Amino acid sequence: MKPASVRRIPSNIHCILPTQQKNNNMPFSLEKVIRPNILALTPYRCARDDYNAGILLDANENAYGPSLVKDLEGDLNRYPDPYHVRVKERLVKFRQLQSTNNLFLGVGSDEVIDLLIRICCVPGKDKILITPPTYGMYSVCAQINDVQVVKSNLNVENGVFQLRTDDIAACVKANPDIKIIFLCSPGNPTGTCLKHDSIREVLESGYEGIVVVDEAYVDFVAGENGSVGTWVDKYPNLVVMQTLSKSFGLAGIRLGIAIANPDLIQILNNTKAPYNIGTPSAQIAYDALSPEGLAKMEEYKSRLLAQRNVLLEKLQNFPVAGVGKILGTNDSNFIMVQILNGQSEPCNVRADKVYKLLAETRDVVVRFRGKEYGCTGCLRITVGTEQENETLLAKLEEVLKESA
Structure with a gap:
C-alpha cells in the first residue's frame, strides 16, 4: 500500500465562528441567518484532519485491506479525504473560481439542499421560498426539517417561466422568517434559464437571507445565460449549486457542488458528515475533470x-x-x-x-x-x-x- 503524502488541513477550515466577508453594498450577515447552535458547533474532528500518512492507527480501520475479490483504485480500507482538495482544484480551474475555499462537495445536490435548510432554518419557525414549477426536493427537505414553504409562482404565461421579482419581494416582506430563496436555473421541469437581471434583482433587493441558484443543467445552456458561479465574490449570500450528474453523466457517483463565499462553505464543512464523499466517487470525479474527461x-x-x-x-x-x-x-x-x-x-x-x-x-x-x-x-x-x-x-x- 502506498502511503499518502502528508497534508495539513488549513486551520481556518475548523473555525467555529466565521469571519464575515466585508461588502459595504450588502446587508448580509451570516450571524443573522445561521442558527445559533450551528454557529456554536464544534465540528467532528479526527487525527486524519491533521495527518494522513504513515502508519495509520487512529481510525479503527482494517489494516489488512478491503474484502474485495477485485481490487479497485484507492485505499478503500481507509476513510476518505474529508475535503477532497484535489477534486476542488480541478473544479476551480474548470469553473474559473477564486479558490478551493469557495467549494463544498456533497452527496448529490440533495445533501447541499438539506444542509442549507438545517443550518439556516429553525424547525417549526423559519421558512424557505420556492418558485413553482420547480425541483421538488426543496419542499421535501423543508418538510423533513419541519420548515414552512412559501411559494412565489413563476410567470408561466406562454411558457416563459421567469421570476416575478415584485412578488418575491412581497413574499419576503410578508414573511420575515424566510431564510432561504431557492431559484432553479435552468429550471426543472421548465428547462428554462432565469434571466440574469432578475437573479441580480433578488440579490440586490436588500434580502438578508441566503439565495440559492440551482444550476444542475447549466452546461447545456447556450449564449449569455450561463453560470452565475463567479458572482459569489460579489454577493456573500449567494450559493450556486451544480452537479456532475447531468452534463458529466455521473449520476451514479452522487456528487453535488456548492459554490459560495468561504465563510458559508466553512459552516457547511463544519456541519456535514465527516467523510461524506467516498474515495471511489472522488476518484471518478477527479478523472472526469481532467483534460481528457x-x-x-x-x-x-x-x-x-x-x-x-x-x-x-x-x-x-x-x-x-x-x-x-x-x-x-x-x-x-x-x-x-x-x-x-x-x-x-x-x-x-x-x-x-x-x-x-x-x-x-x-x-x-x-x-x-x-x-x-x-x-x-x-x-x-x-x-x-x-x-x-x-x-x-x-x-x-x-x-x-x-x-x-
Missing part, C-alpha cells in the same frame, strides 16, 4: 444537444394529432411538451394515459409533469441517444393513436 464531456454534450434539436423538430411537426406546444426555452437535456385532447387543449387525463401506456406497453419511460403549476398536460422527455429517440417517437405515435 472534460473533452469527453464536451463530446457527449454536443451529441445530446444535436439530438435535442432533432427531438424539437420532430415533435413540432408530429405526424399525428395530440402533440401541443413545447414549453420553455429548452436550456437543458430534456424537453417539456404538451399532450392535447380532442379539443386541442392541454389535457392531464390524456397526458397521464400516454405516460402510462409508454411505460407499461412500450418500455419507454418519460415523466408526467401535468400536476406542476403552469404545466397542464405536460410530459418531460429526457434527450436520449439517436436510437432511443427514434424509438420514443415511434412509440409515442402509436400510443397517441391508441389514446385518441
Whole structure:
C-alpha cells in the first residue's frame, strides 16, 4: 500500500465562528441567518484532519485491506479525504473560481439542499421560498426539517417561466422568517434559464437571507445565460449549486457542488458528515475533470444537444394529432411538451394515459409533469441517444393513436 503524502488541513477550515466577508453594498450577515447552535458547533474532528500518512492507527480501520475479490483504485480500507482538495482544484480551474475555499462537495445536490435548510432554518419557525414549477426536493427537505414553504409562482404565461421579482419581494416582506430563496436555473421541469437581471434583482433587493441558484443543467445552456458561479465574490449570500450528474453523466457517483463565499462553505464543512464523499466517487470525479474527461464531456454534450434539436423538430411537426406546444426555452437535456385532447387543449387525463401506456406497453419511460403549476398536460422527455429517440417517437405515435 502506498502511503499518502502528508497534508495539513488549513486551520481556518475548523473555525467555529466565521469571519464575515466585508461588502459595504450588502446587508448580509451570516450571524443573522445561521442558527445559533450551528454557529456554536464544534465540528467532528479526527487525527486524519491533521495527518494522513504513515502508519495509520487512529481510525479503527482494517489494516489488512478491503474484502474485495477485485481490487479497485484507492485505499478503500481507509476513510476518505474529508475535503477532497484535489477534486476542488480541478473544479476551480474548470469553473474559473477564486479558490478551493469557495467549494463544498456533497452527496448529490440533495445533501447541499438539506444542509442549507438545517443550518439556516429553525424547525417549526423559519421558512424557505420556492418558485413553482420547480425541483421538488426543496419542499421535501423543508418538510423533513419541519420548515414552512412559501411559494412565489413563476410567470408561466406562454411558457416563459421567469421570476416575478415584485412578488418575491412581497413574499419576503410578508414573511420575515424566510431564510432561504431557492431559484432553479435552468429550471426543472421548465428547462428554462432565469434571466440574469432578475437573479441580480433578488440579490440586490436588500434580502438578508441566503439565495440559492440551482444550476444542475447549466452546461447545456447556450449564449449569455450561463453560470452565475463567479458572482459569489460579489454577493456573500449567494450559493450556486451544480452537479456532475447531468452534463458529466455521473449520476451514479452522487456528487453535488456548492459554490459560495468561504465563510458559508466553512459552516457547511463544519456541519456535514465527516467523510461524506467516498474515495471511489472522488476518484471518478477527479478523472472526469481532467483534460481528457472534460473533452469527453464536451463530446457527449454536443451529441445530446444535436439530438435535442432533432427531438424539437420532430415533435413540432408530429405526424399525428395530440402533440401541443413545447414549453420553455429548452436550456437543458430534456424537453417539456404538451399532450392535447380532442379539443386541442392541454389535457392531464390524456397526458397521464400516454405516460402510462409508454411505460407499461412500450418500455419507454418519460415523466408526467401535468400536476406542476403552469404545466397542464405536460410530459418531460429526457434527450436520449439517436436510437432511443427514434424509438420514443415511434412509440409515442402509436400510443397517441391508441389514446385518441
